[in-house]
Amino acid sequence: MNKTEDFISLEHVHKSFAGVHALNDLSLTIKKGEIHCLAGENGSGKSTLIKVISGIHAPSEGVIRIGDKRLKRLTPKQAIALGVQVIYQDFSLFANLTVAENLALNTNLAQNKKFVSWKNVYALAREAMAKLQIDIDLNKEVGSLPVAQKQLIAIARALMFNARLIIMDEPTTALTGKEVQVLFDIVRQIQKDGIAVLFVSHKMREMLDISERITVIRNGIKVAEGPTTDFDEKLLTYHMTGQEFTNEKYMLEVDAKETPRLEAHNYCGKGFQNINLCLHKKEVIGITGLLGSGRTELAKAFFGMQKDTKGQLLIDGKQVQLSSISEAIKNGIAYVPEDRLSEGLFLSQSIKRNILATTLDSGDSSFFIDKKGAAERATRMVAEIGIKTNNPENPVNTLSGGNQQKVVLGKWLLTNAKILILNGPTVGVDIGSKAEIHKRIRNIAQEGDLAVIMFSDDIHELVHNCNRIIIMHKGEFVDEIPARAAEENDINNRLKELV
Amino acid sequence: MKLHLRSEFIIGSVLLLAMLVIGTINPAFWHLDNIFNLLRNNIVIGIMAMGVLLILISGGIDVSFPAFAVASAYITIKLVVFWQLPGVLLPILMSIIFGALFGLINAFFVAKFKMIPLIVTLGTGGMVRGFLLGFVGTSMININKMPRPLIDLSKLEIFSGLNADGTHYGLTVLVLFYVFTALAIHFLLKYTMLGRSIYALGGDPVSAERAGFNIPGIQTFIYCLAGALAGFAGILHNSLIWLSNPRDMMGFELDVIAAVVLGGASIFGGKGTVLGTVLGVFMLVLVKNSLIIMKVDTTWQRVVVGVIILAATAITAYRDKKTNA
Amino acid sequence: MLKNAQPNIRDFFNKNNNLLQLIAITVLIFVVMSALNPVKFLRYYNFESIAFSFPELGLLSIAMMIAMLTGGIDLSVVGIANFTAIIAGKLFQATLVGKDLPPSVTLMYVVLGIVIVLVVGALAGMLNGFLITRVGITPILATMGTGQLFVGFSLVITGGPAIVGFPEMWSMIGNEKVLGVAVPCWIFFIVATATAYILNKTSFGIKLMLIGTNAKAAVYSGIDKNGIILKGYMLTGVLSAITGIIMSGRTNAAKSDYGSSYVLQAVLVAVLAGTNPAGGYGTVFGVFIAVIGLMFLSSGLMIMRFSNFLVDFIWGAFLLLIMVVNYYNNKRRAACK
Incomplete structure (x- = not known):
């Protein structure tokens, strides 16, 4: 494997909370500019893994490799400096602030600004919008926007930080089918700029649609990994759940003469x-x-x-x-x-x-x-x-x-x-x-x-x-x-x- | 947000209407004498309201500030009298510092132990009041003992004139203190990252933490600043009334919080402006003071304040229900 | 497996950790105060005076706890207590003062007075509940506003000074003893027991706790959230009104601003008692222990010639201290898990 193609690698990472293994000898590699899917049921360790990559949790064992650096752990600040951005399921936006301020606030904070120039805020916000080629009224309060637009703002905000890897945690949960397609277009557009996307999900169809590579984890252990073309829904289900589903359907003959419930x-x-x-x-x-x-x-x-x-x-x-x-x-x-x-x-x-x-x-x-x-x-x-x-x-x-x-x-x-x-x-x-x-x-x-x-x-x-x-x-x-x-x-x- | 939905606009309109009504019932309302008196009554409540505004925006609440105001001012004046300290600047600074130190106690419990602000400030308010009356003194410092410079300060006037009957009236210079405080808080909230971080914290504490805001730091700052503002208001209050009473301002917290909420700040955090607060304070003072002008018995004052609080909060609740539906 | 569902001792200790801590603190206060003032503190007179004075704060604290159970707060409790007492005072002024009526008639008016007080208390609580549930005002602001209203109306009715001239039978409620126990104490125990029963054994009480724990889930379980909260505030109002009877009975007077520091103290006691201010948890027994502990503390301090104000100071400090202790306890327990 050509190591220079890798953006980040976790090698044999362990993480336990009070003796319970949340991650167990887990290795994961995300290449530059790839769309990678992290698949797993709820409680499989996906969110712990995200927190290790974004520096919130320190792994108990194992190594994080970025470029030629081998680290015991990342701090949140380091992770951001390296270009890791997480878009949480709830987007982490401020509903009481305007679109413009939401887009600019984190950048201003990261630059350690003491004062706010509203001109600069609007300039930053417009720049963020331009990157995604979207157009949302900058003066609106974010709380009044529909979910899909909130997500776009969250993505636009993440892109402001010279992102190299954007982690999207269950990004399609609240989207309609059409909005999912728009999101996918945007993800592919981001990819063109050489940014990797880690798509965390449990929805099989979407994962198969969007990703190039898939890693499946279950109970904190990696159970499968490979190019998306190697997977289909049945196999993915099997890996995620660890069991074959018996297909006994619920057949019922209804007595049509009976008064319906x-x-x-x-x-x-x-x-x-x-x-x-x-x-x-x-x-x-x-x-x-x-x-x-x-x-x-x-x-x-x-x-x-x-x-x-x-x-x-x-x-x-x-x-x-x-x-x-x-x-x-x-x-x-x-x-x-x-x-x-x-x-x-x-x-x-x-x-x-x-x-x-x-x-x-x-x-x-x-x-x-x-x-x-x-x-x-x-x-x-x-x-x-x-x-x-x-x-x-x-x-x-x-x-x-x-x-x-x-x-x-x-x-x-x-x-x-x-x-x-x-x-x-x-x-x-x-x-x-x-x-x-x-x-x-x-x-x-x-x-x-x-x-x-x-x-x-x-x-x-x-x-x-x-x-x-x-x-x-x-x-x-x-x-x-x-x-x-x-x-x-x-x-x-x-x-x-x-x- | 559309202009007619902004709470500043609504409260401003109501204020104007109220002034017109009162002015029609009794034209004496429009005399400069009365207007100046109204403005003068805004100063102390207004400055304390700025502190409450900061705390409400951050998602907290404070009921300890009247105790802080009284304690800071009373201790300061005692020391000034005892040490024969000169001038006005030093006493004012001292009172502000005492206030900030009291605020630091609130900050400690709220930021370090993540306790519910209402309970913390109930506790510290009771403590400081008890400390003041139990250790410092229970007797009033009246006009004979009050430091002269403080009394003279409130007598300085920006404008003055004579009534028809020859009595003197004027606008105290302390109004400028209020104006500058309001402008400074406005600048803080609108044009500094610290100010914006208060909105962020009140809007969504989890997101604020993820974004990397130093939340205990922000909380420490606002509770200290609110304490400092209380100390400031306390000493100005004593300067205005020419005496210092350790039992003063009992139950004041209700009036001030009411004024801030009236001005559109949300008790759930994340919302509120200096302009709205200034208008809210003015509204409260206007109504309380104008009862006399409208020849309503003063015993009705409390009832009227209660009705105002309930009406204002009911309207806000109704509006929130509508926008959320 | 389920046959052995008897709660074992360890479960009990875990669940009632805060309560045990509270009892320990109260015992500690008692021991320390007895040691510091062996003669005066342990005198019968001291306990007698506590027996007359604690029921007021105790009942108001129970009222506060009920409001907190729903996730709210009631800052109007003292306002309601005084307002109802003043109305009773007005009634007696109009009917009894200056007239020489036979005891049976006086008794009738006293009973009528009690009924009116309770009804007005319930109505006042209903107003709170209405504003909170139907109008949608947050409890802290709603009760702050109604508190002003009740004080305001009290002022309007009395014009400022205290109402005096309660009949003798009325002041017996506050000052007499029955079977060697102070009447206020009897009232407290009867009302507290009834309240505890209502909260723990009736459908209303359990619904109240469920709403306080998770209002949304309560609605989804078909619980009439608004109705129950409304009744909760009515109960709070009634308890405040009973306090009004005791207060006016004890002092033979009613005034708009009597006992205004009770509001803070009631919150203090309720929180000390382990009530969760966010709703869903609180016990009458805890409130009883907390109020007794604080009474020991303040009477002990008074015997040592501490002023009222210093007692206030120590109470405030005590509240914060207990909260800090709870913070570390909860942290330690969370770490053990």
């Missing part, structure tokens, strides 16, 4: 319109779509979070108006939110309290708690859903991500829900728990006569768990694929064609 006729609301849906019990359907397709809005509307919806909604043949969450719950709807940590859990509270959160009023009185009943419910649910803990009085933050997700699921199973809405059911859940959660969902659909709607952009998950998959676009249902015909690639292609 949920019916929607011309259901309209903010972000979606003309939704027609007929959902029977025991069904598990998947709804997917690009970001901005209206699927999140629809999911939330089903859970009573939109006040003025139009059209008809029937549950078990009875017309309902779901204008509040409590209304929705009363009508048998359960909702597992997208972001477990911020929307689903009470982290410092006990597992028991978390599980009971939805059924506190279920006793004879809505004020006094039926203590025995509550304890019984909690114990039963912990056992039933297989939460691994030796004491349900422990705070829920002592559990792993998968077990935490089970807690969220469990609190809804106690409500005797008829319809279970899962918004991103396994986001951030490790592979083992993922399979287990999927199994549970099927079981409850089958045994509890539930109708399940999964909103997800994990096509793999949908294909293997839903008896039909609906594609949403611009607020409408545009496609429906039954389980037997569902193919991951096919659905991905259909999604890509949507503009």
